[in-house]
Amino acid sequence: MTKTAKSLARSFVLLMIAEVLFNLSGFVVQTGAGRILTPADYGRYGLIVSLTIMVITLVGNGIPISMGKYLSEIHETKPEMVPVIKRIGWWLQLIIIIVISVIFYLITPGIAYLLGDPTLIPLFRLSVFILPAYAIDSYYFYYLTGIHEFNFQSFLKILRSIFRMTIIIALIIFFGLNGSVAGYIFVPLLVFLVAWVVDASRISRKFPKFDKTLHFDWKKMLEYAWPVTLFMIFYQILISLDLYFVKGITHSDYLAGIYNSAFLIGQIPYFLFYALTIILLPSVSESTSQNDMKKARDIISQSLRVLIMLLVPIVILLNTYAGSVIKFIYGAKYLPATLPLEILAFGVGCLTVFYILSFALNGAGKNKIPMWIAFGGMLLNATFNYILVSRYGIVGSASATSITSLLIMLISMVYTHRYFGGIFKKGELLKMALAGLIIYLLSLILTSHNLIFFIWSIILVAIYFGLLYLFKEIKESDLAVIRGLVKFKEKKDLA
Secondary structure, three states, X not given: OOHHHHHHHHHHHHHHHHHHHHHHHHHXXXXXXXXXXXXXXXXXXHHHHHHHHHHHHHHHOHHHHHHHHHXXXXXXXXXXXXXXXXHHHHHHHHHHHHHHHHHHHHHHHXXXXXXXXXXXXXXXXXXXXXXXXXXXXXXXXXXXXXXXXXXHHHHHHHHHHHHHHHHHHHHHHHHHHHHHHHHXXXXXXXXXXXXXXXXXXXXXXXXXXXXXXXXXXXXXXHHHHHHHHHHHHHHHHHHHHHHHHHHHHHOOHHHHHHHHHHHHHHOHHHHHHOHHHHHHHHHHHXXXXXXXXXXXXXXXXXXXXXXXXXXXXXXXXXXXXXXXXXXXXXOHHHHHHHHHHHHHHHHHHHHHHHHHHHHHHHHOOOOHHHHHHHHHHHHHHHHHHHHHHHHHHHHHHHHHHHHHHHHHHHHHHHHHHHHHOOOOOHHHHHHHHHHHHHHHHHHHHOOOOOOOHHHHHHHHHHHHHHHHHHOOOOOHHHHHHHXXXXXXXXXXXXX
């Protein structure tokens, strides 16, 4: 096993732990909001948060991701350029923050009227202040990605998790719906302040001071950023359209709340594997900038193999035990979300694969491909939702999203496979699919509406990996990764 693979695995596990805690905190906040608020208010909460996230995508990710890409290419070979690129990224981010925040504030009444609910205007306008808070926090997140400060990045993730669970929940308890919006403002601001202090006192000192004589073409950053930004916007609209169609066509806050609970639980695979994007983008970017396509292909192939191997049982268990999971997380009042979740479990699993592949392509500089696929998916999902929601309600919306997700995943898989050359092995995929089919059939026998579904899930996962071992799909390289991680942990414990 190469040093690169070991380093990648260790960084991934560290970030994975932080990411799991971060998304666990998100579930605590979301389910806490669902339990504290009524389903109707929870539906309004979902509308506010999802719309704000879409706008945050515009101001928060494009420039920082672009900055992180260029930093990852030069932070070791040309460290004197780090403060130059960092400063350019900051000013570009600041300008975009101001412009988009003003535009969003002005158009919020129109959005509320389109949704047929003018009472949303004050909440939308309060949510405007979330944008600059998350934008500057995102700036530091991708700055740390670019210079490979994964340890500190993980610490900030854990810190934000703690802040989310304490501050946002407390504000919801005392101030209700308005408190939830205010919490989303304060949390990223606090994390940004911690990042800024540590960067000024420790991280920035690792690199030479800012040199005015050095130059970096800011247009290059924008040129890379705009397709990535559009991809993120199209993707966020793609995954949020269903909720807005449910609200806009049914005019029911209750159904919006029920559907929002199903979609949030369905996103568990995405939350678990988001850390892969943090690793893949700079790693693939660094490899392709050195014209080392074999290294890039190996990184992507190994990452996707692990992703799909773990994704299969998660999707199956979410589908089979949808009702039990909903009741455990949200309570019995959200059980009408069972059938939509059964459908969405499959769809969001496909979306997760598409999202990871998109960041692999972004790292290779092929950022317009994911943008166009996401754009097509957005239009397709809008069309399917318009047709199906009016006929089948929230079940139709879940079906529309799942069909769209399957199609864009297949397109992205075909393109990535052709561009990088043989990253997927049909034999491996068939063995994983067969093991998944077997535990799916077994799960139909071991159904349960009580907490015993946890025990069945553990047993089924053990059977799944046992089958893969019998199929000789658990390879020595996988065991080497695990041994490397154990040794890494031991060394840290002894340090």
